[in-house]
Amino acid sequence: MNNKEINSNDESNLPFDKNERLSFGLPSPYFESFETKLRQKLESENELNEFSVLSSIKKTNTFSVPKNYFDLSKEQLEFETELSEYKTLISLKSQIEFPNDIAYQEALENNLVKKIYDLDELKEFTVLFSLEKKYYFSYPDLYFEQVSDQIKEKIHIIKPSFIELLIEIMFAKKIALSFSAIAIIMLSWFLYTNHKTENLIDSNCKTLACLEKQEILNHTKTISSFDDEQLIDLVNLKKLNNQLNNHKNSDSEKSKTDSFINDSNFDEIIDEL
């Protein structure tokens, strides 16, 4: 349309009358109901004029609806409304959790792939492949109902006693190692001291001459039971001489000792010791 042709004062030429040329459309009873709607709106606004605060508040809808509520299909709406009077059923329905569809589909795909792979493995074994994969073993009735009680009974019976706990603590690894070390040390000391005291006669020397004075005194009871011949057998004069010499530093004493030994009898030697 050429703008030069439009004259706004010329009512007959106004484009509104020439709507057959326009591509815009209108609802058919628009103009017929327009005046009514306008009057209603003016009335409602005038009602609130005396309430200044109320009229100042912006009119907005503060209520919300569940997501996709208005997207519910006709069938779903019917289903929801059918149950609306059965409150117990609705409450029960909400407790059931259905698996997520996407997760189920993924799991299904994985399971199918796995099954196909498992079957492919056996394809070359025709007899095995042809057999039904069923396990033909069975068990007595009510077995699984009873076995759990039997197991629990056994587990409660097997509670360790105080003594077992004590033994467990005593023989715990670190304690056991420490205990072993102490035992070894004690045993060694015991054997060492017993070995020294029990041997009256030095195995190399084999005579009383090699014994220290204190050792002889410690065993006087044993020696006192010996007769003279036994005592003489126990003394090695040569060794006795050496022992005495080792205890004395001076030559004079050594010679004194030598002469004493050579001149003295056995009883005098024993008395001297």
Add this chain to the structure above:
Amino acid sequence: MQHYSDEDILNLYRDDSSRNMALHYLIQKYQQKLYWHIRKIVISHDDTDDVLQNTFIKTWKGLAGFKEESQLYTWLYRIATNESLTFLKQKQRANTTSIHPIEYQLSKSLESDSFFSGDEIQLKLQQAILTLPEKQRIVFNMRYYDETPYEQMSAILETSVGALKASYHIAAKKIEELLVKD
């Protein structure tokens, strides 16, 4: 019956007040799975019953020291497998009257086992499986009947996936040959 995850069961176990509940849920969750796993190894229901109870008792005793380096079910299956194999060895040692290996005895007992309902071919299949070495038998049963993934089997049996695949293939071949022969 509410199913608890392994983590929930361990958490219940760690709390003294709920420890008994942990035992209950542990048994309820695993008794059937472990039963069938053991049964495939020891064959007899009565022997399976013994081994199953021992498995749970051993699990319960060791649960305090369970370090969660593996999954709980992996650990359970491992205990069940070891208990089953130990049981068979003890049974072999205890049975001094027979010169045959234990698998032969199990195979013979199948024929008169009231808790075996298979037909002739199924009996032959079970007897063929019993001719396999222990580990191979376990691998075959876990893969053929339970369709256990190799990765899961590897964690339970502490064997590589490659070795398990080879083992399964050899086992299937041996069984096939025996079935065809008969």
